[in-house]
Amino acid sequence: MFIVSLTYIAPLGAVDQFIPEHVAYLDEQYRQGHFQLSGRKEPRTGGVIIATVESRSALDDILAQDPFYRENLAEYEVTEIIPTKSSEALASLIEG
Template structure:
């Protein structure tokens, strides 16, 4: 299992996201339900968001986020940073090892 930080950068002011935000959060929930996502939330200041994710490959997580309403509505971009979680809290062991 590969691990990723997904950086979401808004292309529009945050006040223009109110219509798509509920769909974006519903989309993220599908990632939690599938076990792809560990945590997510907006950045401060509100210029985007951050996600900690895992998948079998970079292509798999990119394909998942290609269905993000933010991507589909062209209001944000996604940057994928792969990393190796060498150290982690013991209670995350099952998630990290996949």
Template sequence: MYIVMLAYKAPIEEIDYLLPDHMEWLSKHYDAGHFLCSGRQPTRIGRVIITRPMPRAKLEALLASDPLDMARMVRHEVVEFEATRTAPELARVNEALAS
């Protein structure tokens, strides 16, 4: 799994202009089963995405297709981890998604 931290490199007004395209990109990858959750940081300095496990090269390709990345308005920090423990409610969500 990965935690992807997106840090804005452009003024928020420019980011806001591309957010509808970014949201459409997110929806596409939720529908494909790549992403588990996402959202903005409360200070609006960036966003966070938590992904399902996948090869790192595939994740890099997905991130490169983000409209914010294509416009060079974000920097990605990617943290890879293996979940060894989850809250019971997450286990139920994962079971429901798998069926």
């Protein structure tokens, strides 16, 4: 599992131009089962994605499809974690 932290490196006006395309990208990643949770940071300096993919290289390929990446609007910090404990609601994310 991966935690992806996006930090905007462009003005919000430039980011806002690509929000509809970014949302479509997120929808597709959810449909494929790659993303489990996402949302914007507060204050609005970027966003966070929880991803469940088989490898870091697979994640890198997926992130390269993000319009924020393509348009150089955000930097991406990726942390891999191996969940060992969770709430009951998130138990399906614990790796066996």
